[in-house]
Amino acid sequence: MLTRAKKTLISGLIVCLGAFLTPVAAEEPGPDKTLQPLALNHAGLVALRQAEPALTGADIRLAVVCRSITYVNDQPQNDYRPNIAHDCLQDARLTFYDRGNLPPGISPHATAICSILFGRDAQASNPQLGHFLYEGAVPAAEADIYEFWHFIINNVYPQSPPDADVVSASIGIEFEVWWTRGMEALAEHHGLIVVAGIGNGMNAHDPPLYPAAGANVIGVGVVDSVNAEDLATKLANFSLAYPQHSTYGPTGSGRCKPDIVAPGNCMVADPNDPNRYEPSGNWSSFSTPIVAGTIGLLVQKARQHPELSAAVPAIGGNCLIKAIILNSATKLPFWHKGRLNTDDDHTAPLDHIQGAGMINALAAYRQLVAGPAGPGNGASTAWDNNTLQRSTNPQNVYDVTLAQPAGKFITATAVWNMHYSSIYPFEPLPEKNSDLRLELWAVDPNNPGSNYLLDYSDSGIDNVEHIYCRADPNYTYYELVMLINDTDNESQADPAQQYALAWSAGDAQDTDDILWYDLNADGIVDTVDFTVLVDNWLASREATETYVFGDLNTDGTIDINDVEILLNHTDIRADWYVEQEDGAG
Numbered sequence: 001m002l003t004r005a006k007k008t009l010i011s012g013l014i015v016c017l018g019a020f021l022t023p024v025a026a027e028e029p030g031p032d033k034t035l036q037p038l039a040l041n042h043a044g045l046v047a048l049r050q051a052e053p054a055l056t057g058a059d060i061r062l063a064v065v066c067r068s069i070t071y072v073n074d075q076p077q078n079d080y081r082p083n084i085a086h087d088c089l090q091d092a093r094l095t096f097y098d099r100g101n102l103p104p105g106i107s108p109h110a111t112a113i114c115s116i117l118f119g120r121d122a123q124a125s126n127p128q129l130g131h132f133l134y135e136g137a138v139p140a141a142e143a144d145i146y147e148f149w150h151f152i153i154n155n156v157y158p159q160s161p162p163d164a165d166v167v168s169a170s171i172g173i174e175f176e177v178w179w180t181r182g183m184e185a186l187a188e189h190h191g192l193i194v195v196a197g198i199g200n201g202m203n204a205h206d207p208p209l210y211p212a213a214g215a216n217v218i219g220v221g222v223v224d225s226v227n228a229e230d231l232a233t234k235l236a237n238f239s240l241a242y243p244q245h246s247t248y249g250p251t252g253s254g255r256c257k258p259d260i261v262a263p264g265n266c267m268v269a270d271p272n273d274p275n276r277y278e279p280s281g282n283w284s285s286f287s288t289p290i291v292a293g294t295i296g297l298l299v300q301k302a303r304q305h306p307e308l309s310a311a312v313p314a315i316g317g318n319c320l321i322k323a324i325i326l327n328s329a330t331k332l333p334f335w336h337k338g339r340l341n342t343d344d345d346h347t348a349p350l351d352h353i354q355g356a357g358m359i360n361a362l363a364a365y366r367q368l369v370a371g372p373a374g375p376g377n378g379a380s381t382a383w384d385n386n387t388l389q390r391s392t393n394p395q396n397v398y399d400v401t402l403a404q405p406a407g408k409f410i411t412a413t414a415v416w417n418m419h420y421s422s423i424y425p426f427e428p429l430p431e432k433n434s435d436l437r438l439e440l441w442a443v444d445p446n447n448p449g450s451n452y453l454l455d456y457s458d459s460g461i462d463n464v465e466h467i468y469c470r471a472d473p474n475y476t477y478y479e480l481v482m483l484i485n486d487t488d489n490e491s492q493a494d495p496a497q498q499y500a501l502a503w504s505a506g507d508a509q510d511t512d513d514i515l516w517y518d519l520n521a522d523g524i525v526d527t528v529d530f531t532v533l534v535d536n537w538l539a540s541r542e543a544t545e546t547y548v549f550g551d552l553n554t555d556g557t558i559d560i561n562d563v564e565i566l567l568n569h570t571d572i573r574a575d576w577y578v579e580q581e582d583g584a585g
Contacts, residue, residue, distance in 0.1 A: 035132065036124065036267040037134075037136075037266035037267045038266075039235070043360070044362040045297075047361070048294075052301070055301060055365075056138065056141075057139060057293070060142075060165045060166075060299055061141065062117065062141055062143045062164055063144045063162040063164035064114060064117070064143055064167075065151050066081070066145060068105075070105070076149055078098055078102040078103065078104050078147060080105075081107060082094070082110045082111040082114035086111065086270070086271075087269075087275050088121035088124065089118070089269070092114070092119075095145070097144060097145065097146045097151070098146075099147065099150050099153075106271050111269055112280050112285070112286060113286065115266075116137060117137055117138055117292065118136050118141060118143055119139065119269065125275075126267065126277050128231045128232065129231065129232055129267070132267075136293065137292075137293025137296070138296045144162060144163070148171060152182075155186075157179075157424060166193045168195050169195070169196040172197060172211070172212055174207055181214075184211065184426070187216035187318045188418070188419060189315075191314050193218070193295055193299075193317065194211065195288055195291050197219075197220055197284035197285050198246070198257055198258040199284060200222075200245060200246070201243055201244050201246050203245060207247065208257045208258075212257065212284075213249075215418035215462075219258040219259045219260075220258055220262055221246035221247065221284055221287065222241060222284045223238050223263045223264065224240065224521065225238050225239070225265035226239050226576070227521045228523060235266075236576070240515055241358075245282045246261065247284070256459070256464070257352075258354075259326060260355045260358070261355060261359070262287035262288075263290065266280045294359055298364060301365065307371055308368060310372050310385055311383065316417070318417070319385075319417060319499065319500035320385055322464075322500070323413045323414065323501060324364055324383060325356075326356035326502075327367060327502035328360050329359060329363075330360045332354055332357060332358055333509070334549045335351050336351055336551070337349065338351075339352070340548065340557065340558070346456055347459050347460070349457050349465050350462075352547055353547050356466055376397070378401040379400070380400055380402055380505045382398075382503065383503070384500070387497060388499065389484075389497065390484050395484070396481070396483075397480070398482075398501070400479065400503065401477055402477075402505050407471075407473075407508070408471040408505050408506065409468060409508050410440060410470075410471055410478060410504075410505050411466075411469075411503065411505075412466070413466045413502050414436060414500070415464050415499065416463050419432035435484070435485040435486050437457070437458040437465065437485040438481070439453060440454045440469055440480055442454045442477075443477040480503055514573075514574050516569075517569040517572065519532040519533060520532055523573060524573045525570055525571060530567075532549075532550070533562065537550060537559070540558050552565040553565060
């Protein structure tokens with residue numbers, strides 16, 4: 001008889017590193033060196049760098065907002081900085097902003113974040129890993145490092161956006177307050193791209209944290225590394241986002257969060273030793289800079305080519321970049337809109353723990369360079385910045401043509417900003433908000449009577465709509481319809497609502513991924529996974545809002561059919577697990 005298993009916990013160290021590379025081409029690891037952090041490889045950043053070696057973050061600027069580590073009488077003690085004496089940060093072009101009332105101190109948290117973003121060390125090493133090339137997500141970018149309250153007082157309160165392309169904030173608070181709304185207002189009124197960590201899950205007692213839980217901010221969850229003893233194996237392989245370590249939605253207001261997830265366990269610099277590296281652990285603080293760095297590379301690419309410059313306009317640029325990274329995200333096993341059952345699949349645009357999926361830097365790049373396409377057109381992959389208005393153009397229709405629709409999935413993501421006052425305390429302005437709807441139609445030009453609604457996304461709460469739908473093999477032509485959902489409410493104001501739309505066609509998620517069956521991510525499907533499945537089965541019956549894994553046949557419920565499927569996959573092993581048995585671990 002199966003016993004009730006304890007949920008697997010993966011703890012980690014917070015260490016440090018932050019560096020910056022002079023604007024030269026990225027260095028390739030030699031035959032005797034691997035690349036770290038390997039989390040960047042899992043996120044597609046290494047593949048993107050190989051496709052576009054010049055994309056190193058040159059000519060872009062990030063703002064990194066860091067909390068002080070020490071407080072005395074509720075006053076920050078100015079220890080918010082990364083350790084620039086570390087080998088990977090010594091050439092970094094980092095500028096610091098604080099109130100200057102105390103001597104600056106070192107933050108292990110900020111050191112780790114900055115290393116993931118800007119670090120570079122061709123002679124890095126670790127006793128367990130040997131020598132490796134260390135290179136962050138945007139090693140050639142410039143950065144402004146802000147002490148949190150300095151940023152709030154000097155940038156958020158007066159609504160003075162920093163001179164930056166992307167803001168990365170691995171900080172959060174349980175409640176929406178004036179400064180979190182102020183960040184929403186900066187995103188809306190200035191097109192500022194703000195990326196923030198959603199929280200560290202049930203083990204940290206974190207609800208969805210603001211500003212990541214806010215409507216106009218990109219909220220990031222964390223994908224755990226695998227449950228392996230060998231450090232090299234753990235840092236090279238990743239599993240899923242788990243509720244224990246990654247906060248899941250919905251928010252208190254019912255909005256789907258996070259927006260996206262990313263791997264978080266990275267090799268980072270030790271704040272106390274200039275040539276030492278340690279693993280960071282699975283925390284959303286360290287998945288956030290991976291998403292921010294990916295966005296930085298997209299901004300760099302868009303700025304290099306006039307035909308792509310519409311992707312980063314002064315107003316609404318945050319929406320299009322968000323649409324691109326969400327639309328190109330990789331669906332991990334068990335991705336499902338909203339709750340486990342199918343009742344809310346049209347009203348919940350995103351998965352409650354994965355968001356749109358895991359960041360895929362190379363896919364996001366391909367989505368970006370596919371270029372803009374307005375209503376009509378017929379492109380299978382493209383994006384658009386546009387507007388809707390109830391009285392003049394309540395809908396826009398985009399044609400999508402698939403030459404070979406069999407086996408393809410159509411993904412489409414619409415994003416727009418919620419509205420806030422630009423004056424303290426930055427109150428929401430719901431009367432200016434619009435309720436948009438996204439529809440996908442299968443179309444037969446020769447027989448309009450056979451056209452039908454294939455899928456739709458229609459949340460009355462979120463400012464994201466997302467479709468992930470199998471194409472009908474009998475239809476080559478499709479239409480994506482963006483429309484205002486409140487056309488009958490003539491009493492409301494009639495503002496023009498700007499939105500961003502990204503869409504693409506591709507293959508389905510990998511159903512052979514061992515993580516469908518290896519529920520504790522230890523590399524082998526065995527009796528432990530059965531105990532996890534039964535535990536989750538019972539949890540899903542007792543509390544319908546509980547986020548659990550185990551719906552192996554994706555029918556919206558965990559039942560005996562899923563147990564039978566798991567039984568048929570007993571003893572399959574991950575490649576890295578075999579390596580451990582052969583002595584690699």
